[in-house]
Amino acid sequence: MRNNKLGRLYRDGEIVIKKGDEGTCLFVIQEGRVEVFDEKGDSEIKIAELGASEFFGEMGLFEKDVRSCTVRAQGNAKILTIDKKNFYKTIQKDPTLAYKLLQKMSFRLRELNKKVLQS
Amino acid sequence: MRDFSSEHFLLEDGSKIAVIGGGPAGSFFTYFALDFAERLGMEISVDIYEPKDFNCAGPKGCNNCGGIVSESLIQALATEGVVLSSDVIRRGIESYTLHLEQGSTVIETPFNEQRIAAMFRGIGPLGADGKDGGSFDNYLLDLCKKSGANVIHEAVTSAIRTADGVTLSTKSKQKARYDLVVGAVGLNTNALDIFKSICPSFVPPETTKTYISEFKMEPELIDKHFGNSMHVFLLNLPHIKFGALIPKGRFVTLVLLGSDINKEIASSFVNSEAVRKLFPPDVNLDDITPCKCFPSINVKGAKLAYDDRVVLVGDSASSKLYKNGVGAAYITGKAAANTAVFNGISAAAFKKHYQPVCSNLERDNVLGKFIFSVTGIIQKSHLLKSAMLGLVIKEQGKKNQNRRMSSVLWDTFTGSAAYKNIFLRFMNPLLLIPFIWSIIKSMFNIIFKGK
Numbered sequence: 001m002r003n004n005k006l007g008r009l010y011r012d013g014e015i016v017i018k019k020g021d022e023g024t025c026l027f028v029i030q031e032g033r034v035e036v037f038d039e040k041g042d043s044e045i046k047i048a049e050l051g052a053s054e055f056f057g058e059m060g061l062f063e064k065d066v067r068s069c070t071v072r073a074q075g076n077a078k079i080l081t082i083d084k085k086n087f088y089k090t091i092q093k094d095p096t097l098a099y100k101l102l103q104k105m106s107f108r109l110r111e112l113n114k115k116v117l118q119s
Numbered sequence: 120m121r122d123f124s125s126e127h128f129l130l131e132d133g134s135k136i137a138v139i140g141g142g143p144a145g146s147f148f149t150y151f152a153l154d155f156a157e158r159l160g161m162e163i164s165v166d167i168y169e170p171k172d173f174n175c176a177g178p179k180g181c182n183n184c185g186g187i188v189s190e191s192l193i194q195a196l197a198t199e200g201v202v203l204s205s206d207v208i209r210r211g212i213e214s215y216t217l218h219l220e221q222g223s224t225v226i227e228t229p230f231n232e233q234r235i236a237a238m239f240r241g242i243g244p245l246g247a248d249g250k251d252g253g254s255f256d257n258y259l260l261d262l263c264k265k266s267g268a269n270v271i272h273e274a275v276t277s278a279i280r281t282a283d284g285v286t287l288s289t290k291s292k293q294k295a296r297y298d299l300v301v302g303a304v305g306l307n308t309n310a311l312d313i314f315k316s317i318c319p320s321f322v323p324p325e326t327t328k329t330y331i332s333e334f335k336m337e338p339e340l341i342d343k344h345f346g347n348s349m350h351v352f353l354l355n356l357p358h359i360k361f362g363a364l365i366p367k368g369r370f371v372t373l374v375l376l377g378s379d380i381n382k383e384i385a386s387s388f389v390n391s392e393a394v395r396k397l398f399p400p401d402v403n404l405d406d407i408t409p410c411k412c413f414p415s416i417n418v419k420g421a422k423l424a425y426d427d428r429v430v431l432v433g434d435s436a437s438s439k440l441y442k443n444g445v446g447a448a449y450i451t452g453k454a455a456a457n458t459a460v461f462n463g464i465s466a467a468a469f470k471k472h473y474q475p476v477c478s479n480l481e482r483d484n485v486l487g488k489f490i491f492s493v494t495g496i497i498q499k500s501h502l503l504k505s506a507m508l509g510l511v512i513k514e515q516g517k518k519n520q521n522r523r524m525s526s527v528l529w530d531t532f533t534g535s536a537a538y539k540n541i542f543l544r545f546m547n548p549l550l551l552i553p554f555i556w557s558i559i560k561s562m563f564n565i566i567f568k569g570k
Contacts, residue, residue: 004208004252004368006193008232028197031205053202081232082194090195096151096457099158100200 005031007080010073016056019070023060025081026101029053032077036069049074058101061087128427128465130156130298134163136459137287137297138268139275139310141169142182142240143445144433145303146259147452153266155460163460166295167263168287170274173241173254180241182256182305183414184444185331185374187212187349187365188236190228190535192446201262203236206253209367210237215349215532217511218393219504224512225348226525233347235533237367244333244370244410251368255445275310278317285317285428299464301455302424302431303448306415311435318426324434325419330375330385332411334404341366344397351532353498354391358384360491360498361441361532364397376441380413416441420481425469430455437477440487442534447480487538490531490545505561510554523550 007030010016016027016034029052036048036056047069050056056071061084073079091097130136136152138145149165156163173180188196188203196203211233216225228234238255242248260270273289278300285300300317304310311323336344345366352362359377375388388394389404398404420437424430432455433448454476455469462468497503507524514522527545530536544550 004205004210006203006208006211006233006236026198028202030197030202053200055197078233080193080197080234082198086191086194087198090191090198094195094453096155096453097195097198099154101198104200 005078007031007078010034010077010079012073012075014073016071016073016077016079017067017069019067021067023057023063023065023067024084025057026055026061026084026087027057027071028055028080028082030078030080032079033074034071034077034079035074036071038069055101055104058105060084128468129463130161130163130460132162134161134298135284135296136163136165136299136301137275137285137295138165138167138301138303139287139313140303140305140433140435141167141171141173141260141270142256142303142305142433142448143259144305144435144448144452145169145301146256146263147449148301148303148432148456149263149268150259150266151453151456152460153263153268155456157266159460161460165263165268166297167260167268167270168273168275168289169260169270170272170290171241172272173257173260174249176242176247177245177410178412180254181244181410181412182240183331183412184240185363185365186238186240186255186367186372187443187445187533188238188255189443189446189533190234192443192449193234193236195449203238203255204253204258207238207255207258208236209239209252209370210347210365211235212237212349212365213347215351215529217508217528217532218350218352218354218397219508220354220393221501221505221508223393224508224515226511226515226522226529228529235349235535237349237365237372239367239370243368244335246335246409247370251370275313278313280317280428298428299459300429302429302435303433303452304431305434306417314429314431318424318429318431320423320426321431322422324417324421324436324438326415327377327418328379328381328413329377329416330373330380330411330413332373332385332389332408334371334373334398334407335369335409336371336402336407338369340399341369341371344399345371349533350397352388352391352393353494353504354388354393355499356384356387356391359388360495362388362394363532364394376416385411416444420477420484424477425466425473427466428464430459430464430469430473437480439480439534440484440538441491442487442532446534450476450480483538486542490538490541493545494531502558502561502565505565506554506558509561510557513557521549523547524554 212235213233277288350364365372417438424436432451438447458472
């Protein structure tokens with residue numbers, strides 16, 4: 001990977017967030033892909049695959065609860081961290097910063113509803 | 120005859136906006152105005168007038184800028200869903216190296232990740248070609264085009280207020296009427312003059328001269344000598360508050376900030392030992408300098424940068440002192456767009472909702488001036504510089520410690536935080552006490568060890 005992408009480099013298979021850990025950051029994928037999965041016993045249940053410009057870990061910004069899923073890099077991925085403290089300070093000055101985040105969360109909820117109805 | 124009824128000053132379906140200037144401030148205004156309008160289900164149109172072709176190398180496509188997108192702006196844009204393309208980022212900066220006459224130290228970025236982007240506003244200095252990477256300004260203009268904006272590659276020559284709006288004329292004698300005209304012309308005095316007739320109370324910003332030059336080198340040499348670090352110099356040289364060398368692809372950009380910098384001052388900096396030793400010894404710096412310029416920067420914001428149907432954004436209105444001009448373009452551009460779409464386009468709306476954002480930047484700049492005055496005192500003192508360097512080296516050596524001085528310096532030089540925030544952190548006793556202790560130790564070293 002060239003050094004003209006921002007964020008931290010996660011190698012193929014490296015865990016970005018682990019289920020059960022405390023969530024204090026939002027992550028935005030700058031390059032590459034990640035997979036989101038949950039563990040049930042010894043097996044993994046894949047929840048989603050995310051690519052460049054998509055974000056994850058947003059629940060950690062709004063809830064005090066621990067991470068609900070594990071996210072790992074699929075191939076090398078560069079991921080930018082948005083820390084909770086900075087996020088809230090900025091959003092205090094400019095609430096419109098949350099529009100895209102809310103839009104995406106609303107979209108994910110809609111997708112989840114569809115999956116529930118299909119299952 | 121001007122109509123002062125408030126409903127006449129609200130954007131609605133079919134409203135037309137002209138943005139004069141396609142730099143970051145104009146693009147951010149456009150991007151957010153179209154985004155906010157879409158959220159409200161309102162159809163507006165935006166024409167961006169930009170005579171420059173940012174796909175040209177050198178002065179033709181350049182907007183005279185150091186070319187740094189700060190950590191705070193990268194984070195804000197990422198949250199907005201705007202991820203800068205790898206074509207635009209010439210290098211991700213992961214640390215900065217502080218150089219003093221007393222020595223150097225590397226200060227690592229928080230979280231050990233690349234959070235600052237080095238870029239060129241055009242495609243690069245003279246000698247650059249498209250293969251080197253794309254233009255930052257073009258990237259933002261493309262975002263606006265994708266959102267539905269129309270880019271007109273023409274210069275606006277005049278603006279006349281009419282009963283139902285503002286009419287703009289271009290160099291090719293084209294005329295068009297707009298409901299709102301946005302000035303994003305930077306510090307271009309000719310372009311600012313256009314606003315005199317439609318914004319008569321507007322007082323342009325105060326400026327000073329700065330210096331930017333480029334050094335062309337092989338990427339391997341840049342990797343070896345500069346790495347992914349922004350090199351910051353606090354040297355005891357007259358007129359220079361701060362100097363930085365920023366590696367980018369095949370070029371290294373030199374930025375000098377201070378008061379009325381001229382050729383001789385720039386030359387004294389470039390030939391100083393601390394700067395010279397960073398470059399390969401056999402290189403003649405004049406031979407590898409394709410471009411140099413003395414652009415103006417905003418040191419005091421404009422007054423009354425708005426009127427009915429008119430608003431100025433970015434450097435034309437308010438900026439951040441010495442730093443993060445692109446960040447200030449984002450703040451002012453977005454605030455003006457927010458006001459226009461949600462609150463209207465009257466002078467009263469801009470006064471109530473947009474002016475406070477500019478005033479905040481100006482108030483913060485007062486503290487910025489104080490911080491740079493303190494930096495100036497440190498810059499001239501061997502003792503204080505040794506103490507500061509000693510403290511930073513100590514902090515960087517301890518991985519899990521709160522690196523207070525390092526983080527204050529990081530934010531001062533990268534423009535990532537507001538000056539107020541930096542000031543409050545600098546005044547924290549948990550920083551001041553170790554600093555005073557470091558001063559005492561340096562004093563001891565100077566007196567008894569001659570260091």
